[in-house]
Amino acid sequence: MDILLNQRIQKSQYIYTYAYNSEDAPLCHMEMRALFDTHTQGKILKTDVDFDPGRSPFIKEHIEVLFEGNDLQDLYSQLHLINLQDETFKVLFVKINDQTGPDKVEYDEKRQIERDTGMHITGQLDMRDPDIIFGLVPYEGRWYLGIYKKAESVWLKHVKKPREYSTALSTRTARAIANIAVPEPAGKKAIDPCCGIGTVLVEALSMGINIDGRDINPLVVQGSRENIQHFGLTGNVTLGAIADVQEHYDATIIDLPYNLYTNATPEDQLVILKHARHFTKKLVVVTIENIDHMITQAGFTVKDRCIAKKGKASAFSREILVCE
Numbered sequence: 001m002d003i004l005l006n007q008r009i010q011k012s013q014y015i016y017t018y019a020y021n022s023e024d025a026p027l028c029h030m031e032m033r034a035l036f037d038t039h040t041q042g043k044i045l046k047t048d049v050d051f052d053p054g055r056s057p058f059i060k061e062h063i064e065v066l067f068e069g070n071d072l073q074d075l076y077s078q079l080h081l082i083n084l085q086d087e088t089f090k091v092l093f094v095k096i097n098d099q100t101g102p103d104k105v106e107y108d109e110k111r112q113i114e115r116d117t118g119m120h121i122t123g124q125l126d127m128r129d130p131d132i133i134f135g136l137v138p139y140e141g142r143w144y145l146g147i148y149k150k151a152e153s154v155w156l157k158h159v160k161k162p163r164e165y166s167t168a169l170s171t172r173t174a175r176a177i178a179n180i181a182v183p184e185p186a187g188k189k190a191i192d193p194c195c196g197i198g199t200v201l202v203e204a205l206s207m208g209i210n211i212d213g214r215d216i217n218p219l220v221v222q223g224s225r226e227n228i229q230h231f232g233l234t235g236n237v238t239l240g241a242i243a244d245v246q247e248h249y250d251a252t253i254i255d256l257p258y259n260l261y262t263n264a265t266p267e268d269q270l271v272i273l274k275h276a277r278h279f280t281k282k283l284v285v286v287t288i289e290n291i292d293h294m295i296t297q298a299g300f301t302v303k304d305r306c307i308a309k310k311g312k313a314s315a316f317s318r319e320i321l322v323c324e
Contacts (some may be wrong), residue, residue: 013065014050015137015144017096018043018058025307027176028058030320033181033304044096046139052103053151055207056180056243057172061094063135063145067202074118075143084123087131092148093136105138117145158202163223164229168199169255169318173308178204178211178306180322181251181284187207190251191280193242194272198224198235200253205233211253213237214245242275254281255318256287257294266294271296288316295323 009010020043033039035056036047046065053062066082069075088299093110105113117136118125135148155175169177178200182190191199195213197220204211205228213228213235221239228235256277257264269291272298276283278301285291286308295302300323309317 010287012050013046013144014170015063015065015094015135015139015146016045016047016051016053017060017094017137018045019060019079020058023309024058026171027173027308027320030304030306030322031058031176031179034183034322044137045137052207053149054154055175057153057175058156059151061135061151063094063137063144063146064148065144066134067146068142070142072116072143074119075145079117079120079145080122082120082121082123083134086124088124088126088129089118089121089132089134090114090125090127090130091121091134091136091145092134094148096137132216154206155203158199158206158231158296161197161199161202161227162196163220163227165197165220165256168197171199171203173318174199175203175207176308177208177253177286177320180320181253181282182209182211188250189247190253191245191247192253192255192305193245193276194254194257194280195224195237196255198227198237200255201235201237202231202233203229204227204253205235206231211235212247212249213313214240214319215241216241234306242272245275245279247279250285251282252276253284254286256285256291270294270297273300281324283321285321285323286316286318287321290319291321295321300324 035051036049053059067075067078093114093115103290133148136145151170155171158171183190190209190211193214193216195201198213201213213224221237224237256269272293283300303324304323304324306320307317308320
C-alpha cells in the first residue's frame with residue numbers, strides 16, 4: 001500500500017473498541033488502566049499505545065489511524081493520498097454500541113458512509129476477502145480512518161482444559177490479570193507461586209509473557225504442566241513452597257488459597273504475602289475477602305483494585321488488588 005507518509009498524522013494513534021457486560025466492566029477498566037495508563041468508562045479509546053488486540057479478552061478491534069478529519073468531507077479530501085495499486089480493500093464502519101449524540105449513526109447510514117468512503121480510495125473493492133480492511137469511526141466529534149484489525153479471542157480456546165478445578169479463575173479473568181500484572185512483557189519476568197491448575201500460566205504464556213509457575217501440591221503441579229502442554233505452550237512449573245523462591249521477579253500473581261477448598265488460614269495467607277515481598281516489585285492478588293490489613297503488614301501498598309464475578313448469575317466474587 002502506497003501512502004504519502006509525510007501527509008499522514010505525524011504521531012501514531014490507535015483506536016480500540018471494547019465489548020463487556022456490567023459484571024465484567026470493573027475488570028475491563030482495570031485492564032485498560034494497566035495497558036494504557038488511562039481511565040475511561042466508555043467502550044472506545046484513542047491512544048498512542050500500540051497493543052495487540054488479541055491479548056485482551058475485552059478488546060474487539062484495533063485501528064491504526066491513517067487520517068482524521070473534522071467531518072466526513074474533511075476526511076474524504078485526504079483519501080486521494082491512498083494508492084492501493086493491485087491490492088484489494090473494503091471499508092468497515094466500526095460498530096460502537098454505546099455511542100451517543102453526533103457519534104451515533106444508524107445502520108443504513110453506516111452502509112452508505114462505507115460506500116461513499118470507498119469511492120474516494122484508489123483501489124479495487126472486495127467485500128469478501130480484501131487484502132486490506134479500512135476501519136472508519138467517529139470519536140469525540142472527529143472522524144478517523146485507518147488499518148483495521150479484528151481481535152482474535154485466543155482465550156476462548158483455553159476454556160476446555162484436560163485438568164480443571166471448579167474454583168479456578170475463568171480464562172477471561174486470568175487473561176486480564178496477566179495483562180494487568182505484565183502490561184509490557186519485553187524484558188520482564190513473572191511468577192505465579194500458587195499456580196494451582198495453571199489457568200493464569202496458560203493465558204500468560206500464550207501472550208508471550210515470561211512466567212514461572214509453582215505450587216506445593218504435586219497433583220496440581222502435574223495438572224498445570226499437562227494443561228500447558230495441551231495447548232502447545234512451554235513453561236516452567238516447579239513443586240515447592242513460596243518460602244523457597246530464590247529468584248527475583250518483576251511481577252507476581254497470587255490467587256490466594258482460601259477456606260472453601262483448602263485449609264489455608266488467615267495466618268497462612270499473610271505468610272504467603274510476606275514471602276512475596278522478598279522477591280517481587282509488583283504483586284497482583286486475587287482474594288475472596290478484604291485483606292487490606294494483610295497487604296499493609298506484608299509491606300505492600302494497594303495501587304488499584306476491582307471486583308470480578310465468576311459469572312453473570314454467580315454471587316461468588318473475587319477482589320483483585322494491584323500492589324507495589
